[in-house]
Amino acid sequence: MSSDDDIAIRVSGLGKRYLVPQRHEASNSAAPDWRARLKEFFPGLLSASDTDYFWALRDVSFEVKRGEVYGIVGDNGSGKSTLLKILSAVTPPSEGEALLRGRVGSLLEVGTGFHPDLTGRENVFFNGSLLGIPQAEIRAKLNEIITFSGIGEFIDVPVKRYSSGMYVRLAFSVAALLQSDIMILDEVLSVGDAAFRAKTEGGIKKAIDQGRTVLFVSHNPKSVASICDRAMILHKGRKMFEGSAKDALAEYLSGDYRHDGLPTDANERHRESDHADLTKKARFQHPSLPAPSHVLKELSVHDSTGAPRASFKTGEEVRFRIRYEGIEDPAHNFFAVLIHNSVQERVATLHSTHTGRPLNVNGSGIIECVVPSLMLGDGLYSIMVDSGAYDFRTRQHVSLDCVQHALYIRMSNDGLFGGVGLGEFQGTGSPSQWSLLDRASR
Amino acid sequence: MDDVRIIRPPSRIPKLDLGEVLRSRELLWVFVRRGIFARYRQMALGIFWSLLEPLGLLIMMSVVFGMILRVPTGGFPYPIFVFSALIPWLYFSKAVNGTASSLHENIAIISKIYFPRVLLPLSALMREMFDSLMLFVLLVVLAWIYGFPPSWKLLLMPIVLLYLSIPALGIGLSVAAISIRYRDFRPMLALVLQAGFYVTPILYPVALVPEIARPIYMANPVYWGVEFSRWIILDQPMTLHPSLIVSLLICAGLLIAGYYIFASYEREAVDVQ
Numbered sequence: 127m128s129s130d131d132d133i134a135i136r137v138s139g140l141g142k143r144y145l146v147p148q149r150h151e152a153s154n155s156a157a158p159d160w161r162a163r164l165k166e167f168f169p170g171l172l173s174a175s176d177t178d179y180f181w182a183l184r185d186v187s188f189e190v191k192r193g194e195v196y197g198i199v200g201d202n203g204s205g206k207s208t209l210l211k212i213l214s215a216v217t218p219p220s221e222g223e224a225l226l227r228g229r230v231g232s233l234l235e236v237g238t239g240f241h242p243d244l245t246g247r248e249n250v251f252f253n254g255s256l257l258g259i260p261q262a263e264i265r266a267k268l269n270e271i272i273t274f275s276g277i278g279e280f281i282d283v284p285v286k287r288y289s290s291g292m293y294v295r296l297a298f299s300v301a302a303l304l305q306s307d308i309m310i311l312d313e314v315l316s317v318g319d320a321a322f323r324a325k326t327e328g329g330i331k332k333a334i335d336q337g338r339t340v341l342f343v344s345h346n347p348k349s350v351a352s353i354c355d356r357a358m359i360l361h362k363g364r365k366m367f368e369g370s371a372k373d374a375l376a377e378y379l380s381g382d383y384r385h386d387g388l389p390t391d392a393n394e395r396h397r398e399s400d401h402a403d404l405t406k407k408a409r410f411q412h413p414s415l416p417a418p419s420h421v422l423k424e425l426s427v428h429d430s431t432g433a434p435r436a437s438f439k440t441g442e443e444v445r446f447r448i449r450y451e452g453i454e455d456p457a458h459n460f461f462a463v464l465i466h467n468s469v470q471e472r473v474a475t476l477h478s479t480h481t482g483r484p485l486n487v488n489g490s491g492i493i494e495c496v497v498p499s500l501m502l503g504d505g506l507y508s509i510m511v512d513s514g515a516y517d518f519r520t521r522q523h524v525s526l527d528c529v530q531h532a533l534y535i536r537m538s539n540d541g542l543f544g545g546v547g548l549g550e551f552q553g554t555g556s557p558s559q560w561s562l563l564d565r566a567s568r
Numbered sequence: 569m570d571d572v573r574i575i576r577p578p579s580r581i582p583k584l585d586l587g588e589v590l591r592s593r594e595l596l597w598v599f600v601r602r603g604i605f606a607r608y609r610q611m612a613l614g615i616f617w618s619l620l621e622p623l624g625l626l627i628m629m630s631v632v633f634g635m636i637l638r639v640p641t642g643g644f645p646y647p648i649f650v651f652s653a654l655i656p657w658l659y660f661s662k663a664v665n666g667t668a669s670s671l672h673e674n675i676a677i678i679s680k681i682y683f684p685r686v687l688l689p690l691s692a693l694m695r696e697m698f699d700s701l702m703l704f705v706l707l708v709v710l711a712w713i714y715g716f717p718p719s720w721k722l723l724l725m726p727i728v729l730l731y732l733s734i735p736a737l738g739i740g741l742s743v744a745a746i747s748i749r750y751r752d753f754r755p756m757l758a759l760v761l762q763a764g765f766y767v768t769p770i771l772y773p774v775a776l777v778p779e780i781a782r783p784i785y786m787a788n789p790v791y792w793g794v795e796f797s798r799w800i801i802l803d804q805p806m807t808l809h810p811s812l813i814v815s816l817l818i819c820a821g822l823l824i825a826g827y828y829i830f831a832s833y834e835r836e837a838v839d840v841q
Contacts, residue, residue: 144839211679211838215682218576239676244602255598284609
């Protein structure tokens with residue numbers, strides 16, 4: 127463990143509960159809800175039982191070292207905002223403790239307290255003071271704010287006359303002045319147009335370079351991966367995963383954290399393997415799709431001799447075998463293997479309908495997909511398996527069962543691409559010959 | 569770097585960090601300024617409204633009670649008799665209302681940024697004091713016109729306002745904190761203030777109150793604010809009464825109650841909204 131002085135934020139066993147007595151009363155709507163109302167308003171009167179409480183956050187512990195950039199990702203309602211509110215002292219926790227060493231600046235929102243009737247200048251002073259910036263400093267940096275936001279002569283116009291873009295840019299420019307040892311940032315990157323976003327991201331990177339400790343929350347796991355050193359995933363108020371930002375991204379996108387009984391160690395989960403039991407894996411679900419039919423049972427990966435293997439050289443033959451059971455829908459006629467890199471960009475689509483023919487796959491069986499030469503660069507790739515119905519006449523495509531993250535395979539160049547090689551983010555390489563056709567002499 | 573913040577569940581004994589309030593006085597001024605600017609910025613007549621509104625009230629009262637009902641005032645012209653009581657009363661009632669709604673009005677800020685919450689009621693109080701000082705100038709001018717020239721006693725007027733701030737803050741803090749959870753308290757407050765207007769000698773002199781009820785009548789803290797104000801402006805004779813002690817005790821009680829109620833409810837403000 128590192129020495130105590132290195133720790134900027136230490137959170138131990140933090141929890142927050144809310145009294146929500148109406149929760150089960152709602153299931154029984156005919157029953158009078160006066161009891162629930164009474165409980166809400168006078169918690170001491172009727173003994174509030176444990177079921178009347180909703181834990182928005184429970185037993186969350188983590189440490190952030192000084193100068194570290196720590197990300198928090200999670201779905202809506204996972205407790206991210208509650209956690210930030212507790213750490214910003216906006217709301218008290220119900221249990222546990224948090225220790226923050228250094229001046230804390232917290233940006234749960236940009237432009238807090240902006241009053242529509244007041245001018246940009248007045249709002250800058252108010253908002254800045256709320257953030258804890260001394261008036262003298264705001265006065266000294268006012269020109270900087272005006273330039274950075276690009277507001278110009280509009281600074282003395284009431285902010286209700288601003289376009290929403292101007293409003294946000296001004297708000298963010300004040301926030302950019304905030305210089306504290308610990309910065310708590312909530313979704314603040316996602317404002318403004320692309321050019322301004324680049325500017326703000328630059329601002330955050332600068333803060334990071336200056337050695338500030340940053341706690342960063344986002345709905346967008348990719349921005350977490352690109353900014354943070356480490357990250358955690360919150361789900362239903364609990365910490366489900368903690369690790370490097372890249373692992374957290376892979377874990378978050380896989381959706382595995384939602385399921386119990388999986389190894390909690392990311393390294394164990396994000397390792398190449400030659401087969402996977404698909405029955406326990408998360409299904410891709412979408413409101414426009416029918417419920418998954420769960421016909422996909424197993425995926426295995428093999429080399430050209432048919433032996434199971436998880437690591438391949440670029441350009442080698444790879445065979446995917448999918449075992450399925452209980453296909454009853456006669457329209458079910460395709461399988462697909464979709465390959466994604468570590469930031470979840472599609473790098474290859476291997477689809478049975480590419481052959482131009484439907485597959486007759488009723489009942490149970492194993493289907494094999496042979497890729498004579500898989501041209502992918504160095505890296506760990508996630509394999510997605512899809513299957514469903516495709517109508518060749520109307521070109522209607524319906525996915526009936528889809529496992530987003532079946533397993534991972536590893537690719538390495540190993541000789542096929544020498545020189546600079548071929549990385550995971552460099553697209554597909556094709557073997558190529560290079561010769562000099564003509565040399566103009568001087 | 570020796571700044572250490574420890575965040576724990578709230579302790580059972582409610583307590584406000586008054587040292588922190590003192591350290592945030594710059595922010596307090598910013599709140600006061602914002603409140604004053606924001607209130608009048610959108611009005612064509614701007615800050616004059618704070619004068620026009622009580623003047624309108626004064627005219628209505630003078631017509632109804634002074635000219636139609638002919639309330640006896642002990643020889644003072646009715647308008648100035650009412651106005652010298654109306655100003656302390658308006659300060660009191662606006663201060664109660666302002667502090668009582670201060671948390672609710674700023675819930676958007678409270679739920680995003682930490683600062684000592686008590687700055688909100690305090691800044692509301694100071695904003696009302698600013699308005700009242702302007703009204704006070706108007707009162708002095710009006711009194712002069714009616715033949716009551718300013719005297720050294722005017723310097724005591726701020727003390728009257730400060731005295732009235734104590735019960736106003738006590739009631740305002742309690743209602744601000746409680747009404748976050750129990751919204752019912754705000755309409756109730758409006759009713760109570762309305763009643764308070766009639767049990768304070770604003771429209772009529774205390775001489776009309778039956779002798780037997782006076783000890784209770786005079787325990788009203790605002791009674792003393794109003795009477796002191798009339799003594800300052802009109803030189804109306806002032807008789808001290810043991811009820812003043814009772815009313816000072818009530819003031820102290822209200823302030824202490826306000827402090828504890830606010831301290832115990834302010835932290836859950838964000839959660840209940």
